[in-house]
Amino acid sequence: ELKVEQNPLFLSMQEGKNYTIYCNYSTTSDRLYWYRQDPGKSLESLFVLLSNGAVKQEGRLMASLDTKARLSTLHITAAVHDLSATYFCAVGTGNQFYFGTGTSLTVIP
């Protein structure tokens, strides 16, 4: 079974700072997704990464994919309070989606 590991599990950061969340997965896949979940809410799709070296950016979030290292990163630039949420990566193979444990991000003023 494909395993997806995220770290850190919990992240507390000050506003204005930068940080990176890491997502490692155990077997070959060509699709990597990032989702955001606010407390009590469902998961919202952020990025879909389809090829080695893919980089996507939306606002203060930037995601990248290294398929050879089986690693994706979600980089947060100049964090603001609105980014506080839980972030999940997921790896797709066929019609299966395997999710990481999530990273709970809290941005402190």
Added chain:
Amino acid sequence: ETGVTQTPRHLVMGMTNKKSLKCEQHLGHNAMYWYKQSAKKPLELMFVYNFKEQTENNSVPSRFSPECPNSSHLFLHLHTLQPEDSALYLCASSQVKGAKGNTIYFGEGSWLTVV
């Protein structure tokens, strides 16, 4: 109207009750999923339906019984649940064939409490 709709949003049931969760997707997708999300645990895939056929059952206890009458509707029938089954149950859908990067879209979830 959101792409994936789940009802009810909240459900409290006794261990001897029978209830059902309902999911409807309006995205024209051909695959539907049930996931379980418990506190401090990863998302657990429960069932996958592809073109109405069940293609995955991740060792889910028989007290959970899925039903997929068509590509747009998915049910999760609940019977004699245990308190540890209390969780957020998320329905999702995706397009299996077509563009490579098709993502999975989630409903708002059904919060289940078993008492």
